[in-house]
Amino acid sequence: MTFEEIRSRAIAEWEDLERSTKPRILVGAGTCGLAAGAEAVLAAIETELAQRNIEAIITQVGCIGLCYIEPLVDIIKPRHPRISYGNVTPEIIPRLVEDYLVNGNPCPDLALGTIGDGRIEGIPSLFELPVLKPQVRIVLHRCGFIDPENINHYIANGGYSGLVRALGMKPEEIIEEVKKSGLRGRGGAGFPTGQKWDFCRRASGTEKYIICNADEGDPGAFMNRSLLEGDPHSVLEGMLIAAYAIGASEGYIYCRAEYPLALKRLAIAMGQMEEYGLLGDNILGSDFSLHLKIKEGAGAFVCGEETALMASIEGKRGMPRSRPPFPAQSGLWGKPTNINNVESWANVAAILQRGAEWYAQYGTEGCKGTKTFALVGKVERTGLIEVPLGIALREVIYDIGGGIVGGNSFKAVQTGGPSGGCLSSDFLDSPVDYESLTKAGSIMGSGGMIVLDENTCVVDIARYFLSFTQKESCGKCVPCRVGTRQMLGILERITKGEGKPEDIEQLQRLAETVKNGSLCALGGTAPNPVLTTLRYFRGEYESHINEKRCPAGVCQELIAYYILPEKCQGCQICLRNCPVDAIRGGKRMIHIVDQDKCVKCGTCLDVCPPRFSAVVKVSGEEVTVPEQPVPVESIKQE
Amino acid sequence: MVEQLAEILNPYKGERGTLIPVLQKVQESFGYLSQEAVSQVAKFLRVSESEIFGVASFYAQFRFTRPGEHSVKVCLGTACHVRGGVRILDTLQRELGIEPGGTTADYKFSLERVACFGSCALAPVAVIDDKVYGRLTTTKAKEIIDQHR
Numbered sequence: 001m002t003f004e005e006i007r008s009r010a011i012a013e014w015e016d017l018e019r020s021t022k023p024r025i026l027v028g029a030g031t032c033g034l035a036a037g038a039e040a041v042l043a044a045i046e047t048e049l050a051q052r053n054i055e056a057i058i059t060q061v062g063c064i065g066l067c068y069i070e071p072l073v074d075i076i077k078p079r080h081p082r083i084s085y086g087n088v089t090p091e092i093i094p095r096l097v098e099d100y101l102v103n104g105n106p107c108p109d110l111a112l113g114t115i116g117d118g119r120i121e122g123i124p125s126l127f128e129l130p131v132l133k134p135q136v137r138i139v140l141h142r143c144g145f146i147d148p149e150n151i152n153h154y155i156a157n158g159g160y161s162g163l164v165r166a167l168g169m170k171p172e173e174i175i176e177e178v179k180k181s182g183l184r185g186r187g188g189a190g191f192p193t194g195q196k197w198d199f200c201r202r203a204s205g206t207e208k209y210i211i212c213n214a215d216e217g218d219p220g221a222f223m224n225r226s227l228l229e230g231d232p233h234s235v236l237e238g239m240l241i242a243a244y245a246i247g248a249s250e251g252y253i254y255c256r257a258e259y260p261l262a263l264k265r266l267a268i269a270m271g272q273m274e275e276y277g278l279l280g281d282n283i284l285g286s287d288f289s290l291h292l293k294i295k296e297g298a299g300a301f302v303c304g305e306e307t308a309l310m311a312s313i314e315g316k317r318g319m320p321r322s323r324p325p326f327p328a329q330s331g332l333w334g335k336p337t338n339i340n341n342v343e344s345w346a347n348v349a350a351i352l353q354r355g356a357e358w359y360a361q362y363g364t365e366g367c368k369g370t371k372t373f374a375l376v377g378k379v380e381r382t383g384l385i386e387v388p389l390g391i392a393l394r395e396v397i398y399d400i401g402g403g404i405v406g407g408n409s410f411k412a413v414q415t416g417g418p419s420g421g422c423l424s425s426d427f428l429d430s431p432v433d434y435e436s437l438t439k440a441g442s443i444m445g446s447g448g449m450i451v452l453d454e455n456t457c458v459v460d461i462a463r464y465f466l467s468f469t470q471k472e473s474c475g476k477c478v479p480c481r482v483g484t485r486q487m488l489g490i491l492e493r494i495t496k497g498e499g500k501p502e503d504i505e506q507l508q509r510l511a512e513t514v515k516n517g518s519l520c521a522l523g524g525t526a527p528n529p530v531l532t533t534l535r536y537f538r539g540e541y542e543s544h545i546n547e548k549r550c551p552a553g554v555c556q557e558l559i560a561y562y563i564l565p566e567k568c569q570g571c572q573i574c575l576r577n578c579p580v581d582a583i584r585g586g587k588r589m590i591h592i593v594d595q596d597k598c599v600k601c602g603t604c605l606d607v608c609p610p611r612f613s614a615v616v617k618v619s620g621e622e623v624t625v626p627e628q629p630v631p632v633e634s635i636k637q638e
Numbered sequence: 639m640v641e642q643l644a645e646i647l648n649p650y651k652g653e654r655g656t657l658i659p660v661l662q663k664v665q666e667s668f669g670y671l672s673q674e675a676v677s678q679v680a681k682f683l684r685v686s687e688s689e690i691f692g693v694a695s696f697y698a699q700f701r702f703t704r705p706g707e708h709s710v711k712v713c714l715g716t717a718c719h720v721r722g723g724v725r726i727l728d729t730l731q732r733e734l735g736i737e738p739g740g741t742t743a744d745y746k747f748s749l750e751r752v753a754c755f756g757s758c759a760l761a762p763v764a765v766i767d768d769k770v771y772g773r774l775t776t777t778k779a780k781e782i783i784d785q786h787r
């Protein structure tokens with residue numbers, strides 16, 4: 001079959017679907033949707049439809065990125081715009097089916113928005129909502145729209161046209177096109193992709209490799225997972241294009257074992273590609289051949305570093321080595337190798353499909369295109385977003401993210417994971433691009449963006465990241481192996497209220513040593529979380545050290561829970577829920593927390609009915625409470 | 639065990655860089671890497687046992703002791719951390735009476751801490767036998783454990 005035939009068939013299948021006389025129901029079934037309960041929702045839909053003898057086409061799609069309102073269900077009635085419903089539970093399925101599918105009432109109170117042409121009264125257009133309006137979807141544009149397990153859906157929506165175009169070009173022309181697009185590595189470092197390919201293409205030798213780095217190890221980041229789950233072919237198409245341009249005939253996808261669904265969808269996608277002659281020998285009848293293998297990572301953060309990743313593929317301990325030689329000269333098994341990140345590959349496919357000039361209209365002068373971010377932490381609307389580079393942080397956090405949870409105040413945003421830093425409110429109007437973030441002491445990283453509010457302790461965050469890098473340090477370079485441990489020790493002391501005034505200076509000295517004395521980026525950037533928090537939040541360190549106080553009320557050793565006698569109603573809820581029986585009291589007796597027994601789990605604060613709000617968390621202050629439980633009536637109530 | 643191992647190992651004959659996938663398969667079948675399994679793998683791949691231990695101990699995925707019937711993994715990624723993942727872990731430690739990395743005496747539960755599952759928008763998250771539980775509270779975490787008892 002020629003590609004034209006494949007494409008016509010795919011388009012016919014897609015159009016049949018679009019023109020279907022049966023209603024279509026799309027359920028977001030990425031890992032996040034499933035975790036939020038999509039499976040139960042799917043089951044409820046099937047049962048309900050069966051009971052009412054309604055025929056519908058149910059498709060499991062990838063994540064559209066609105067994780068805060070998962071599970072998402074979209075319904076398309078023939079000749080009606082598609083409607084997205086959020087926070088869907090099995091309980092509301094009968095209502096959606098009855099009201100909308102049977103009686104034609106679209107339930108505006110449950111709807112998030114409509115997608116596509118046509119309006120429905122009372123329901124806004126989904127992509128006009130503040131959470132989506134500032135977004136530009138290049139790599140994510142098929143996620144949530146196509147069935148990721150059906151190659152025809154991908155092909156019908158422009159898929160593999162980039163490959164076909166590339167196969168008609170000279171390899172040099174492809175590299176030139178990628179250079180012209182301005183694409184820079186989306187794994188975090190931002191090296192120009194075209195240039196990287198050029199090095200590898202020019203390297204001597206006929207045996208070359210390409211690798212997809214899907215070892216998304218940054219805690220707090222899931223962009224690559226979502227993309228692989230929602231549109232795996234876009235990543236694979238990018239790899240094919242690069243393999244042809246570079247002259248590679250073998251490749252690997254190194255994906256975390258923690259992503260079982262992404263692995264499954266990749267394997268399905270590759271099987272379908274082989275059937276269509278898009279993978280293997282003589283791809284689409286050309287003399288270009290590519291064989292791909294999936295390698296499952298085994299849980300080591302450092303394997304996100306390219307030389308460590310290659311060592312891991314070779315079956316060794318994933319330890320980085322010094323560069324040069326760069327992988328482009330001597331990589332996997334000593335052969336020239338080109339590694340790019342999942343998102344870079346998907347961008348490549350888009351660039352070849354739609355042209356470098358189209359791509360370069362997005363972004364800034366030095367940073368073209370879009371970037372996906374996992375916007376998480378203390379924002380109202382957590383999720384996966386894609387924005388043009390150069391967008392202001394404020395727009396991301398307040399417009400897309402909807403501001404800070406519970407109306408709290410913004411404290412910092414952490415980008416770049418363990419290699420990045422925490423930026424204070426001074427940077428809210430800075431653009432999100434490689435250079436601005438680096439200048440501020442953080443990095444772009446692969447796309448984790450964790451928002452911290454007033455209830456997050458930055459010293460604790462620094463300690464958290466150091467404990468991560470310390471554990472994940474491969475141990476090869478002494479400054480990283482020993483230095484991160486020493487830094488962690490100091491930070492632990494500070495968070496326990498045992499810090500010394502000279503600790504800050506010591507931390508800074510150690511940070512410099514670790515930075516300068518490590519081979520790879522893990523050690524080279526491990527001190528960033530400490531350095532940035534010291535730079536922008538030094539006062540918070542000083543409160544911990546000098547006043548033995550955690551202003552955010554996070555560091556367990558520095559906080560205490562009390563029950564305010566003037567508010568306690570003696571309802572016994574906290575007493576019954578305390579896991580360590582640290583609360584004394586009785587019915588209609590003022591409860592008291594036994595400070596020696598308390599493990600500071602905060603359960604009492606969680607369970608105390610809001611109408612009483614009798615439990616408080618304090619740091620550095622004491623609350624006067626009776627020595628023994630006394631009747632509620634004996635205390636003047638507020 | 640030897641036959642079962644042979645079945646796992648044979649497809650990898652003659653390939654390079656297979657140590658990690660082989661160990662993953664072995665662990666998938668037996669739940670952990672026993673001393674005996676490591677010896678067999680060493681013979682098959684013609685590498686020393688110490689090399690296998692060197693590689694296996696480098697990666698967080700591999701375990702050398704028998705796991706419990708239910709695996710409880712608490713996510714301590716950044717998003718889970720800022721949304722109280724440690725409190726969930728503390729609660730589960732108390733409930734199960736074991737430390738992370740441990741297994742209950744009746745081999746019913748194993749407890750682990752994991753860096754990130756990529757379900758950050760639902761933080762804090764725990765994964766029990768491959769099912770993701772999101773937006774956890776200490777009370778909800780206890781209930782989920784009770785469901786598995």
